[in-house]
Amino acid sequence: MIDRTTCVTLARYNSWQNRQLREAVEGLTEADLIRDRGAHFGSILGTLNHLLWGDQIWMSRFDGGAGPGIPLAESPSLCARADLWATERFRTDARIMLWAEGLTAVELAGSMSWHSGATGRDVTRPVALCVLHMFNHQTHHRGQVHALLTAAGARAPVTDLCFMSESDGRL
Template sequence: MIDPAYAQMMARYNAWQNDWLFAAVDGLDEAAREADRGLFWGSIRATLSHLMWGDLMWMSRFDGGEGPARPLNETGDAYGWPELRAERPVADARITRWAAGLAAGAFGTDLSWWSGAAGREMSKPYALCVVHFFNHQTHHRGQVHAALTALGVKTQDTDIPFLPEDA
């Protein structure tokens, strides 16, 4: 299904997209970041908070490191804007380190974890979980991209073929 090179490319893509997206959102005032824009998590900030929560939750499953402290139903309020702005590059570096350390054949097993959302033990193919992880990022960044576009903010390219080699 996938190999470590896929995860490494998607980790680079994730960081590249978050870099410009967070700079664009930082250019908004607090009211614009907090307004309910009809996104799944309401506001731009709450959507990015949920995305950070999800990234940290999945990374804790992938690398065994620390995950978020709050439950899924509180993810929109888990991180304020200053914390998101400071911690997003840290999370992206963690994702990049994890992807860089993947060995050939890394995705040939199942991943098992306790799901607070489902209230039970889960087990799925590791490759499927990794694809979901990156797809989840793209999905919520796409929502924020649409909100920024509606606000008249100039956005950047989001197409993977335009991923810079040095990103």
């Protein structure tokens, strides 16, 4: 289904996209960032926080490290300010990249089990599917942020994977 090379490419894409989002939100006021725009997670910052929360919860399952420390329902409030979000985003992107670079075929094989707060039950799924889900979740919510930035009058970043250069996404 997937291999280490695919995961590294998707981790680079994630990092590249989030660097562009950090630059895009720097030009917005706090009011612009926290205004409820009718999105599922409310605001631009709320959606960015949820995306960061999702990456942290999945990484805690993949690498055994720390999770976000708050439940899903509180994910939009993970970081109170954009500068705090940017710092945590950078750290989490580095964590994802290091994990992806060290992946083995054995680690991508088999299944994993966890208790899902979203469904309220224990779940077992193939590891490779869960990894793809994490990267797909990132793309999905960055697409929402792209639309929210555009609606706020900000310049939204280029999101096309095929336009990522060899140097993009490198930490």
